[in-house]
Amino acid sequence: xxxxxxxxxxxxxxxxxxxxLAGEPMRSQISVxxxxxxxxxxxxxxxxxxxxxxxxxxxxxxxxxxxxxxxRRLRVMPRVTVRLGxxxxxxxxxxxxxxxxxxxxxxxxxxxxxxxxDIVLVTGDGDLLPGLMSAKxxxxxxxxxxxxxxxxxxNQSEDLVAEADERRVLDRSWIxxxxxxxxPSGAYPPRSASRPEIAAILSAPLPESAKNGSAPVPPVxxxxxxxxxxxxxxxxxxxxxxxxxxxxxAEGEEGEPADSGRSTTxxxxxxxxxxxxxxxxxxxxxxxxxxxxxxxxxxxxxVERGTPGESQEVAALPMLAQLTTxxxxxxxxxxxxxxxxxxxxxxxxxxxxxxxxxxxSPGHVQILAREYPRIPHRIDGELxxxxxxxxxLAHKDDQIDEHxxxxxxxxxxxxxxxxxxxxxxxxxxxxxAGQPGQTVPDEDASVAEQ
Numbered sequence: 001x002x003x004x005x006x007x008x009x010x011x012x013x014x015x016x017x018x019x020x021l022a023g024e025p026m027r028s029q030i031s032v033x034x035x036x037x038x039x040x041x042x043x044x045x046x047x048x049x050x051x052x053x054x055x056x057x058x059x060x061x062x063x064x065x066x067x068x069x070x071x072r073r074l075r076v077m078p079r080v081t082v083r084l085g086x087x088x089x090x091x092x093x094x095x096x097x098x099x100x101x102x103x104x105x106x107x108x109x110x111x112x113x114x115x116x117x118d119i120v121l122v123t124g125d126g127d128l129l130p131g132l133m134s135a136k137x138x139x140x141x142x143x144x145x146x147x148x149x150x151x152x153x154x155n156q157s158e159d160l161v162a163e164a165d166e167r168r169v170l171d172r173s174w175i176x177x178x179x180x181x182x183x184p185s186g187a188y189p190p191r192s193a194s195r196p197e198i199a200a201i202l203s204a205p206l207p208e209s210a211k212n213g214s215a216p217v218p219p220v221x222x223x224x225x226x227x228x229x230x231x232x233x234x235x236x237x238x239x240x241x242x243x244x245x246x247x248x249x250a251e252g253e254e255g256e257p258a259d260s261g262r263s264t265t266x267x268x269x270x271x272x273x274x275x276x277x278x279x280x281x282x283x284x285x286x287x288x289x290x291x292x293x294x295x296x297x298x299x300x301x302x303v304e305r306g307t308p309g310e311s312q313e314v315a316a317l318p319m320l321a322q323l324t325t326x327x328x329x330x331x332x333x334x335x336x337x338x339x340x341x342x343x344x345x346x347x348x349x350x351x352x353x354x355x356x357x358x359x360x361s362p363g364h365v366q367i368l369a370r371e372y373p374r375i376p377h378r379i380d381g382e383l384x385x386x387x388x389x390x391x392x393l394a395h396k397d398d399q400i401d402e403h404x405x406x407x408x409x410x411x412x413x414x415x416x417x418x419x420x421x422x423x424x425x426x427x428x429x430x431x432x433a434g435q436p437g438q439t440v441p442d443e444d445a446s447v448a449e450q
Contacts, residue, residue: 003054005116006045008101009123010087011058011096016124016147016155020172021181023150030179034074038180041122042079048168049118049141059103062429069342069390076337104131111135121143121164126157141165148172201326223326225284234267313367314376320351321382323358342390344404348411351383356416375409383412 014032015025022029034241050351056079062068065084067075085098108131110116119135120143121128132142138165144164149155161167273277300391334352340350356365363448368376375383384400387408400408 003053003116004045004049004051004111004118004120005054006041006120006122007055007107008041008056008058009099009103009125010058010120011099013123013147015120016149017175018181019150019155020148020175021179029182031182033178034070035077038077038080040174040178041120044168044170044174045120045143048166049117049120050143051118053079053118057103058082059085059099059106061085061094061099063087069336069340073265100125100127100168104128107131108134111140114138118143119142122123122147122170124156124160125362126160127152129157129163130157131141132160135164136163143168145170147175151259162357189427191200192212246390254448270418310371315378317364317367317376317379318359319382320358320386322357323360328358340390342388345411347387347390348383348408348413349415351386352415354411355379367418374415380409383408 014027018023018027019031026349035085038056041056045056046053058071058074062071062084062277063086067082067084071082074080078305081154082436083099085096085102088097088375090097104127107121107128110119111134113200118141121132122145124146125361132144135142142164143166144156144160146161146167148169154161160229175387184244248331338427359365368379384405387400387404
């Protein structure tokens with residue numbers, strides 16, 4: 001039958017493209033327009049073989065074989081079938097399992113059933129050599145495509161190259177029609193200068209090695225619009241108090257000096273920044289304000305915790321699920337598959353945009369803004385569960401990576417910042433949302449417990 005089939009080893013194609021364009025075989029270094037890439041593969045395959053395309057098979061790995069955002073977009077494209085192997089982490093590296101076996105099985109099955117006359121293989125793995133030879137024995141012409149190697153040499157198995165009927169190299173000009181090297185990850189540029197204190201935290205570098213509480217928090221001047229309580233004038237600076245407490249705790253009972261290896265400088269963590277300007281929570285045994293409880297969401301319903309929590313006004317803020325109709329839920333799912341890339345910052349923006357658009361009262365946004373930089377627990381848990389759909393979980397312990405949480409919440413506040421900044425600009429009031437800081441990540445709570 002005069003039809004062609006394309007079998008794509010996504011790990012090879014995108015890894016080689018990253019090496020060519022970014023100098024490293026890491027897919028995080030490139031951005032891919034999958035629609036343009038599929039279109040380019042189809043046009044090139046039909047031109048090279050002189051046959052109409054039957055189907056493009058996209059073979060890739062995914063943690064627990066759960067489709068990632070790119071897989072969800074690919075599998076709804078016409079003439080595209082996604083086959084997923086497992087993606088496992090060993091010794092700090094990700095490795096695909098089962099992808100080669102799946103490609104071998106598909107290759108031999110297509111040839112045995114005479115489903116096509118030409119097969120295009122986009123791979124460099126010599127493990128496919130038996131399948132390639134079997135396809136040739138069944139009368140199928142095998143075209144082997146390579147991605148231009150960064151060093152000008154081969155990046156394919158020599159035996160595979162020798163056995164192929166036809167060979168083509170996808171050069172840089174062809175690759176760049178659908179693949180681009182990403183800019184070095186850095187600060188998120190502020191959208192608006194109307195609230196420089198938020199722009200400052202969003203443009204701050206991500207914390208690298210500092211953990212919550214391990215780095216001192218630099219003193220931050222109060223917001224110009226926020227009055228300073230008289231008691232604050234005579235109180236010692238917050239940074240001195242924090243340093244004294246840390247030193248006293250480190251000395252211990254025998255007066256030993258603090259660990260000399262402890263870091264004394266570094267980027268303040270979100271938890272450090274969120275504590276600025278907020279009263280310290282009462283310690284166990286020192287009493288708790290009457291009626292103050294912290295509510296945490298879980299799969300088992302509401303669980304009361306004996307620590308100070310949110311005001312009733314904040315706890316009553318509606319969750320996105322309560323604001324979403326069945327029709328909107330289907331539309332959201334379609335948008336997630338076709339338009340949302342899965343970038344953590346973008347995920348936070350999309351969630352915040354939907355939440356704001358569906359609110360019945362604009363006052364809810366003002367209530368939320370007064371909690372800045374802390375996202376109310378119910379909404380924050382829902383946000384992280386939404387982000388987990390895009391493969392942002394660290395599958396070892398079912399927690400979202402610290403840097404991803406930082407970016408997710410930064411994106412959330414960036415989206416909230418636009419309407420709030422416009423409203424405060426008209427009224428001349430900023431409220432507590434003007435305090436510098438960042439959303440507090442719950443380091444010890446898994447997404448299921450948020």
